[in-house]
């Protein structure tokens with residue numbers, strides 16, 4: 001089993017506030033890993049640390065076997081091109097159409113001519129499950145679910161090996177959220193992606209996740225299959241997985257047929 005990401009002994013601190021201390025985490029090749037934890041436990045900071053947007057005060061982050069923090073800039077830029085990131089707010093440029101948003105990394109980072117970038121952008125937009133014509137629209141003309149898909153198309157632009165998603169289903173209605181989950185699962189299977197998801201969504205965890213990492217007490221308390229995590233003796237885990245919403249999500253996952261059986 002190959003680890004694509006290895007976080008070791010990471011400390012993150014903002015002023016006097018210590019967010020992470022001696023935090024370890026592995027992400028395995030090809031898995032869908034969900035990172036959960038109470039509000040403010042540092043899930044987004046962890047994502048930003050792994051993709052190189054936040055420099056930890058201590059520890060190491062190895063991605064694809066390379067130490068992100070000590071790589072020379074050119075090698076680091078090459079490594080970062082293997083990441084696709086979908087930020088919490090979608091982070092599309094509002095003055096550009098969806099197609100222009102998706103083409104931008106192809107022009108800026110891959111150096112493609114505009115016409116080729118436009119052709120590839122159309123493919124990525126289709127891959128993200130958007131209808132033909134969505135590329136000509138501006139982000140403000142799209143529904144919340146379509147904005148997420150457009151941001152996903154942009155995250156897929158450079159053919160990443162690993163996809164980082166920060167609360168991808170937040171703000172979507174349950175049907176939209178379930179469809180987005182299935183899209184992630186399909187893309188993982190079709191493209192052989194590794195997927196790192198920061199989420200509060202119990203349905204996502206129950207339906208598409210291979211392993212779950214729980215952030216608590218400034219570190220990853222447990223990182224394992226859902227059954228193992230849910231059986232861990234910890235107050236937050238009990239409340240989260242065995243409270244009313246956790247029980248409902250588990251029940252729904254048991255009674256909803258998997259897509260291939262449907």
Ligand SMILES: Nc1ncnc2c1ncn2[C@@H]1O[C@H](COP(=O)(O)OP(=O)(O)OP(=O)(O)O)[C@@H](O)[C@H]1O
Nearest residue numbers: 014017019037038039040041042043044045046198
């Ligand atoms: N750049 C920063 N400067 C100062 N403090 C920060 C910075 N980034 C994050 N923090 C603090 O670190 C803590 C963890 O933030 P983070 O956004 O990672 O939490 P989270 O677990 O993702 O929370 P939520 O589930 O509410 O989104 C918070 O208290 C936040 O205020």
